[in-house]
Amino acid sequence: MSNSLFSYQGATPDALLFFKYLLIELGYALIFMSCFYGSYLFIAPQFFVRKKYFVGLVATVLCLGFIIALRYTLEYGFFLPVLGFDNYRGNIWPAKRYISNIVFYYFPGYFMYGMAYFFAENWYCNSRRHQELQKEKLATELAFLRSQVNPHFLFNTINDIYALTYQKSDMAPEALLKLSVMLRYMLREGNEDFMPLNREVEYLENAIALQRIGAKGQAYINFTQEGYIGEQPVASLLFIAFVENAFKHGVWNDPEHPVGIYLHADNLGVIFNVRNRKNNGLKDSTGGIGLSNVQRRLQLIYPDRHRLTVKDEAGFYEVNLILKQN
Template sequence: MKKAHFTYLHIGYWLILWLKELLFGFQTFNIGDLNFASIASTLSVKLITLLFPICIFYTNFLVLVPMFARRKRIILYVISLIILFSLLAPIHKYVYATLLPQKFSWYSYVYLDKLNFWLSFQTLLFENYVYIFFSIAISYVGEYFETQKKQQELAKEQAVTELAYLKSQINPHFLFNTLNDIYALTYQKAKEAPEAVLKLSELLRYMLKESNDRFAPIEREIIYLKNVVELYEIGQKGIAYIDLEINGDEAGKEIAPLILINFVENAFKHGIVNDAENPVKINLSINESDFNFEVSNKKNNDYKDKTGGIGLANVQRRLALIYPDRHKLVITDENDTFTVNLNIKNI
């Protein structure tokens, strides 16, 4: 509950309580006795008497419970309550035995002549013990919800931090390899070098711009994916066999940026790309509600990577954080082929 709503709730409660006491107060008058003076007197009396429960409630709620009860200092809490009622007892005695009778001709108790410190103490306790328990309950309930809110905020901050870290780990191998390929092309003065530099600049621009956003348009992710494939083909000097197929209408749809590239890089890094009969297959299809992405490649069993699939673990964690209940990732590792199938619902 917002603090403003909480404040309005408190004000509303005490206002309703004051109006209720006013109704009971006016019932003691005959219709003919009601006038401006009697109404003003009743309003003042009921407001003054309401100050005792308000003082007890908020002193306990804002000071005593947080300082002692919630810190398990029960003895100190009980002592503080006794001190509070001891301080209020003389004021109570003065208000009910002197102020109200003399200034407003208002007599609340039949035992006013016997009202003393101890009797005022007991009267305060008897009339306001409900507010003591009420303030304790509200304080503990408020603490519970505040703790839940902080835990949710902390979990959100941790997720954002973790996502930022995971994004920072994306593409280092691919970029270094691409730079090496471009260096070789420029050294050889190959005609593909300018095109490769242009595509790499587009990749870097996309990575810097979109990686800070939670989602990016799918059409931009597809352009990024195509540039990656074309750069890889340039680096392989035309002996890379990659089938990229895109179906469906991506207009108006979004996806977490730099998710798909991990699967493609994994296929390039661990698969055989120079076999015309077994090309790397990349299939992306989009319909009204689902997004499907599949990458399959022939395995290069002669190549062993010591990093152990860090990229796939990275993207699996990102998917779990961004699409916790909306995605299905199936990784099939067979003797000769490796296939990744990703489905995202309600894209």
């Protein structure tokens, strides 16, 4: 700093001189910080958040007035009389030049820094808030969709078990145990977004077993599994909607045309297929709660990693789902 060198010309470098330099630098840093934080805390929010432009102009004028007063107080009330530092080499600037120097030299740079920092912080906070809201919305929507996966199947199963109990059938305890396992899975483990594939398969096997029990052995269902059925994660309670749809809208008591359920899994992904003969007395469509929900869940959880195709033929209905690994 040439001016400071002029003010301290001939002074012996020592701890006292170092301390004076330190105080001077801190004083000017205080001025710069006042420009920055005045812009960041008081001016930018008025213009760009609250949209109070008049208040923003007033805040700008007040900030400028404070910085002018602060600089004048530091330079003429502390630096010169206490530290012997003369920033103007014995000259006294007129008020017009003094103010214009602050307005056009000190203020603009740090004013823009404060504005830029406000914009960056505001954008970052809004972006994080938006992401958190999206995650919260997604979690809420998934929980809602999952809660509606298979109420019809459960209600029908409870009625079947009641009938078995009323008839004092030996199959009633087994059916009740399987239903208990399924409910435990739905209410506890099924609340997770993803579950191991083998647990989902076990859930399907129990659902099929309950369907057979309720049909008194007249349900013809072929469940074929191929590949590795292990711990690979899949969306919880995803496949049951397709199976429930086949039970609800299809013919499952025809031995010549059994309900066909096929699952193949490997390191590339999972293929799941359900084919059933259509019940002429019922309309088989994807408009039910279960299938509309599973389609929405696929869009949310596997946005670019799934393919769902539906074949609605004259006598048969078939759903084929492909899930790709990450």
